[in-house]
Amino acid sequence: MLNGFLPSSGPTRNQIFAGSVQREGDAFVVEVNSRVTAVTSAVPALGFPSSLLNAASANTDIIRPGDTLTLTIYENVNDGLLSGENANASAISSIQVDGAGFIFIPYAGRIRAAGNTPEQLREIITRNLDEQTPDPQVIVIREVGDGATVTVSGDIGGEGIYPIERPTRRLSGILAAAGGVTPDPEITQVTVIRGGQSGTVWYEDIFLEPQVDIAMRDGDRILVEEDSRSFTALGATAAQTLVPFESRTISALEAIASVGGLNPNLADPTGVFVLRNEPEEMANAVLGRSDLIGTQRFVYVLDLTAPTGMFEARDFAIRDEDTVYVTSAPITQWNNAISALTGTLTNAAGTANTLSSLGQ
Structure with a gap:
């Protein structure tokens, strides 16, 4: 009651x-x-869909629009087309591949670079210059560019846009390049969004399960979050x-x-x-x-x-x-009941005593 x-x-x-x-x-x-x-x-366990798990590693040697190239051209004459008087080599640095995938080289013309490896581009440039200068030798170096990149955000050491290179071909490499995660690794989740596909895994599983360390693709977005x-x-x-x-x-x-x-x-x-x-x-x-x-x-x-x-x-x-x-x-319920009851009686007695004293 x-x-x-x-x-x-x-x-x-x-x-x-x-x-x-x-x-x-x-x-x-x-x-x-x-x-x-x-x-x-x-x-249900966390995981990546098969489209992400089965993607092969990207070929980081392929040149893409936005990449930056450095060329060194050696000519077999002392007064070459590009090198100038008393020199037989010239360096052309910071050549950016345009949005259509082309670059321009003096005397070689407008050349399509995107889709080729540096070695393939070297052969193309060599053939184009061969008609202008005897026995040209070309070196092509692909530098860090914004051609193939991944966006990393969330609870990470350094949010930003990171290029896909040999060390960052896979998810673990990108996360390391971004400074690692800031929450406790045990309760950190990593989400990868690629086009219309996405998946979330535990951070530690990327290193414990090789198949979870998926290959990166141009345009991937990575979100790192603490378990909520x-x-x-x-x-x-x-x-x-x-x-x-x-x-x-x-x-x-x-x-x-x-x-x-x-x-x-x-x-x-x-x-x-x-x-x-x-x-x-x-x-x-x-x-x-x-x-x-x-x-x-x-x-x-x-x-x-x-x-x-x-x-x-x-x-x-x-x-x-x-x-x-x-x-x-x-x-406890009984004790609460007794406490409430005795407290009520005590308060009632106190009130009666107070009224009695006032009446005196």
């Missing part, structure tokens, strides 16, 4: 069970066991707060520990609840049904005093936006 008018930090264990679908409520109340733990742990998942802890715990994930996975037992554990003076260890909205497929799998449609409300029940209760709490995975709620023990 006292529970009807006493203030409470949240619903009691019995009140939560009373709100179940089985009792005409709006949430499925499910006691956690090994089967439920196994089913609910099957969540969190859960809410409420009720008879040492702290009631929003808790960010500090590792890839976190169990119910770790979730309780992360907020200081159960409040020894208040908590009911038989009443640890995890509130969650389950998607249709997962809801049907947990209940062994196939008729549920749409997202369903679930309340998972953990009894830490049961023979396997601690093991179930250790194995049950917490997900993003979960609410972990610990009810107060029945004795």
Whole structure:
């Protein structure tokens, strides 16, 4: 009877069970066991689509529009076309390949550079100059340019646009060139966007799983972010707060520990609840049904005093936006009732004494 008018930090264990679908409520109340733990742990993993995983390494030797070239031309005469009097070599630096892919070389004319390797371009220039000067020798160097580049942003040492070169052909090389990630590597996610395709992986997997260290392509965009998942802890715990994930996975037992554990003076260890909205497929799998449609409300029940209760709490995975709620023990409810009642009587007695003294 006292529970009807006493203030409470949240619903009691019995009140939560009373709100179940089985009792005409709006949430499925499910006691956690090994089967439920196994089913609910099957969540989609992060990863790249096959179009990104199967892309071959880019040929960084191919010249592209926007690249910068340096040419050195040796002529077999002392007074050459390009070298001038008393010299047999000339250097032409910072030649940028135009948007159409061409460069202009005196006496060789307008030459298409894009699509060729430096060696192929060297042969083209040599042939064009061969008619103008005897036995020309050409050296072509492709410098850093803005032809094939990747954009990196987010929680990274240096945001910016980075060229794809031999050391940066793959994702790990680009991230290293950008100064590495700034959050804890364990909870850092890396998203690669390529055209209409995108995928997200854990940063550490790029180095642990070779296939995840994908080849870079011109125009790729890379976003580095700290894991944004969190859960809410409420009720008879040492702290009631929003808790960010500090590792890839976190169990119910770790979730309780992360907020200081159960409040020894208040908590009911038989009443640890995890509130969650389950998607249709997962809801049907947990209940062994196939008729549920749409997202369903679930309340998972953990009894830490049961023979396997601690093991179930250790194995049950917490997900993003979960609410972990610990009810107060029945004795706490009784003590609160007695305290409220005796406090009311004490206040009433004090008021009576005050009125009596005023009447004197």
